[in-house]
Amino acid sequence: MLQQLRGGRNAVAGPSTVVKGLPARPSVLAPQSSTSQSPCCAPAQRQAPVPGSRVIARSSATTDKPTASANGNGGAVAPAQDGTASAYTYGNLDVEQAYDLEHNDWNTTSLSVVVVGASGDLAKKKIFPALFALYYEGLLPPDFSIFGFARSKMTDAEFRDMIAGSLTCRVSAKDKCIEATEKFLKRCFYSPGQYDDAKSFSELNQRMGEVERGSGKPRSNRMFFLSIPPNVFIAAAGGAADYCSTKTGWTRVIVEKPFGRDSASSAALGRGLAAHLKEEQIYRIDHYLGKELIENLTVLRFSNLVFEPLWSRQYIRNVQVIFSENFGTEGRGGYFDQYGIMRDVIQNHLVQILALFAMEQPVSLNAEDIRNEKVKVLRCMRPVKLEDTVLGQYRSRVHGGRTLPGYLDDKTVPEGSLTPTFAACAMFINNARWDGVPFLLKAGKALHTRRAEIRVQFRHVPGSLYKHKFGPDLDNSTNELVIRIQPKESIYLKINNKVPGLGLRLDTTKLDLQYGNAYNAKELPDAYERLLLDVVNGDKRLFIRNDELEAAWDLFTPVLHESESRRVTPELYPYGSRGPVGAHYLAAKYGVRWGDLANDDGDE
Ligand SMILES: NC(=O)C1=CN([C@@H]2O[C@H](COP(=O)(O)OP(=O)(O)OC[C@H]3O[C@@H](n4cnc5c(N)ncnc54)[C@H](OP(=O)(O)O)[C@@H]3O)[C@@H](O)[C@H]2O)C=CC1
Numbered sequence: 197m198l199q200q201l202r203g204g205r206n207a208v209a210g211p212s213t214v215v216k217g218l219p220a221r222p223s224v225l226a227p228q229s230s231t232s233q234s235p236c237c238a239p240a241q242r243q244a245p246v247p248g249s250r251v252i253a254r255s256s257a258t259t260d261k262p263t264a265s266a267n268g269n270g271g272a273v274a275p276a277q278d279g280t281a282s283a284y285t286y287g288n289l290d291v292e293q294a295y296d297l298e299h300n301d302w303n304t305t306s307l308s309v310v311v312v313g314a315s316g317d318l319a320k321k322k323i324f325p326a327l328f329a330l331y332y333e334g335l336l337p338p339d340f341s342i343f344g345f346a347r348s349k350m351t352d353a354e355f356r357d358m359i360a361g362s363l364t365c366r367v368s369a370k371d372k373c374i375e376a377t378e379k380f381l382k383r384c385f386y387s388p389g390q391y392d393d394a395k396s397f398s399e400l401n402q403r404m405g406e407v408e409r410g411s412g413k414p415r416s417n418r419m420f421f422l423s424i425p426p427n428v429f430i431a432a433a434g435g436a437a438d439y440c441s442t443k444t445g446w447t448r449v450i451v452e453k454p455f456g457r458d459s460a461s462s463a464a465l466g467r468g469l470a471a472h473l474k475e476e477q478i479y480r481i482d483h484y485l486g487k488e489l490i491e492n493l494t495v496l497r498f499s500n501l502v503f504e505p506l507w508s509r510q511y512i513r514n515v516q517v518i519f520s521e522n523f524g525t526e527g528r529g530g531y532f533d534q535y536g537i538m539r540d541v542i543q544n545h546l547v548q549i550l551a552l553f554a555m556e557q558p559v560s561l562n563a564e565d566i567r568n569e570k571v572k573v574l575r576c577m578r579p580v581k582l583e584d585t586v587l588g589q590y591r592s593r594v595h596g597g598r599t600l601p602g603y604l605d606d607k608t609v610p611e612g613s614l615t616p617t618f619a620a621c622a623m624f625i626n627n628a629r630w631d632g633v634p635f636l637l638k639a640g641k642a643l644h645t646r647r648a649e650i651r652v653q654f655r656h657v658p659g660s661l662y663k664h665k666f667g668p669d670l671d672n673s674t675n676e677l678v679i680r681i682q683p684k685e686s687i688y689l690k691i692n693n694k695v696p697g698l699g700l701r702l703d704t705t706k707l708d709l710q711y712g713n714a715y716n717a718k719e720l721p722d723a724y725e726r727l728l729l730d731v732v733n734g735d736k737r738l739f740i741r742n743d744e745l746e747a748a749w750d751l752f753t754p755v756l757h758e759s760e761s762r763r764v765t766p767e768l769y770p771y772g773s774r775g776p777v778g779a780h781y782l783a784a785k786y787g788v789r790w791g792d793l794a795n796d797d798g799d800e
Pocket residue numbers: 313314315316317318319321346347348391422423424425426427428452453454531
C-alpha cells in the first residue's frame with residue numbers, strides 16, 4: 197500500500213524539499229518532486245506543479261489553509277514578523293505542523309470523504325465506485341473514511357449494503373477484489389440528517405470526529421461532495437462548512453452542476469457558497485474535464501510541433517464539438533425538464549472542451565495559468581444568437597416491434613413541455629487566432645449513437661495538384677482531425693494517400709491512434725476517479741473557477757431567455773435518429789458539413 201502511495205500513477209523523482217528554519221526532510225509519502233512547494237514560499241513565489249503528475253500527497257498550490265472564518269482554526273495565514281515570507285504560520289499551527297498540513301502528510305493526517313446525498317443516483321453510479329477504484333489502486337491515504345449523509349434512514353450496515361451493490365471490480369484487476377471490497381466497506385459510515393439542519397451536521401461532525409480520533413492521527417482533512425439537487429445546495433454547503441469543517445487540516449467542498457440556470461441564478465449560487473466557503477475551498481466539478489482525452493488535449497496541442505502551427509483560422513475551416521447519447525432522459529426527466537440540453541451539456545461540458553481547444557498556450561501548467569487562458573478565450577466569444585441555434589425534442593418511434601418512448605411520454609415530464617433534448621449552435625471567437633472560424637456545438641439525447649468527439653476540419657489544399665482525383669467536391673479530400681472522447685477513445689487524422697500499386701489512384705485514409713490498441717488499456721479510469729484524486733491533492737486544474745463559470749453563462753443566458761420567453765417550439769426528431777434536419781441547415785449556413793454524419797467516416 198505504502199509503496200503504491202509513493203509511486204502514484206505518474207510519480208516523479210526529485211530532491212527533497214527544504215523549509216527555512218526546519219531541517220531538510222523528505223515529504224513523507226509524496227514522491228519527491230523537483231517542483232515541490234513548501235510553506236517557505238510566499239504564494240506569488242510558488243512554483244507550478246509538476247506537469248501531469250497526479251500523486252497522492254503532492255504538495256498543494258492552493259491556499260485553502262485553515263483560517264478563522266473557514267474552519268475556526270483561530271487565525272488566518274500570517275507572514276512572519278521579520279518580513280520574510282518564510283515563516284508562515286497557519287492559525288495556531290506551528291511551521292512544522294503547517295508543513296505537514298500543506299503536504300498532505302498522511303502519516304499524521306486522516307482523510308474523511310463525506311458524500312452529501314449518499315442515497316442518490318450519482319453517489320451510487322459514480323462517487324462510491326470511483327472512491328473504491330482509488331482505494332483499490334492504493335491511491336487513498338492509509339487512514340481514510342467515507343461518510344454518507346442524506347435524509348433517508350439507514351444504519352451503517354444498510355449503507356454498506358447499498359454501496360456494495362454499486363461496486364464493481366476492474367476487468368483488469370479482479371485479484372483480491374472481494375477482500376478489498378470488504379475492507380473498503382468497513383471504512384464506510386452513515387449519518388442521517390436534514391440538509392438545512394444544524395443539529396444534523398453537528399451529529400455528522402461528532403461521528404466524523406470519533407472515527408478520525410480512532411485512526412490515532414492528530415490531524416484530519418475533510419472533503420465533502422455535494423451530490424444533491426440544487427434547491428438544497430446552499431443549505432448543505434453551509435451545514436458542512438459551518439458545523440463540519442476540520443480544525444486541524446483542510447476542508448474542501450465539491451459542487452456538482454447545475455451551477456444555476458442562467459447568469460443571475462449562477463451568481464446567486466456563487467454568493468451563497470461564498471458566504472460559507474472561500475473560493476479556494478470550492479471545487480466545481482465538470483466531469484468531462486476528467487476524461488482522458490480531454491486531459492490529453494493540452495498535451496496534444498502543446499507538446500507536438502505538428503499541431504500547434506496549424507491551430508488557427510489560417511488552416512482550420514471549422515471546429516465541431518459533438519455529444520450524442522442513444523438513450524433518452526429515462527428516469528431523470530424531472531431534473532432534465534427544468535434545464536434542457538443547452539444547460540445540461542452544452543453550456544458546461546462542450547464549452548469547457550471548446551475553451552481548452554481554443555485557448556492560448558498558458559504560462560505554465562499551474563491551475564490558475566490554465567484557467568486564466570480559458571477565461572480569456574471565453575470572454576472573446578460573442579453570445580450565441582437564437583438564429584444560430586437549432587432546438588429539437590425526441591418523439592416516440594416504433595423500432596423492431598418495440599415502441600421507443602418520446603420525451604413527452606416520460607411521466608416525470610410536464611405535459612406539452614418545450615424543453616429541448618437536442619441543440620446545435622454556431623459560436624465564434626473574436627480574436628486574432630479564430631476570427632471567422634465557426635465552432636459548431638451539438639448535443640442530443642435519444643440519437644442513433646452514443647459518442648462524444650471533437651472534429652477539426654482543415655482548409656482545402658490551395659492549388660492542389662491532385663484536385664482532379666477527388667472530383668468536384670473538395671470536402672471529400674479535406675483533412676479532418678478527430679479526437680474521440682468516448683467510446684473507444686482515439687485520435688485520428690484523415691489524410692489523402694496513394695492507393696498502393698501501379699497507376700495513380702488516391703483515396704482518403706486515417707492516421708489512427710486507437711487507445712485500446714496503443715496502450716493496451718482495457719479500461720481507463722473513470723473521470724470521477726481522476727477528479728476526486730485531484731481534490732485530495734488540491735489540484736484545481738480540472739475544476740471550474742467562478743469567473744469561467746460567469747463567462748460561460750454570459751454566452752448562453754441571452755439565447756436561453758429569448759427562446760424561453762418566445763416559447764420556441766423544438767423540432768421533433770424520432771428516437772434513435774440523427775437529430776433534427778435543422779442542424780444541417782445551420783451548418784450549411786456557415787459552409788460546414790457535420791463530420792459525424794458523413795457517409796465516408798467508416799466507423800459510424
Ligand atoms: N445522476 C447523474 O448522472 C448526474 C447528476 N448530477 C448532479 O448531481 C447531483 C446529484 O444527482 P443525483 O444523485 O442524480 O440526484 P438525486 O435526485 O438522486 O438526489 C440525490 C439525493 O438527494 C436527496 N433529494 C432528492 N430530491 C430532493 C429534494 N427535492 N430535496 C432534498 N433532497 C432531495 C435524496 O436523498 P434523501 O431523500 O435520502 O435525502 C437523493 O437520494 C444533482 O445536482 C445533479 O444535477 C450531475 C451530473 C450527472
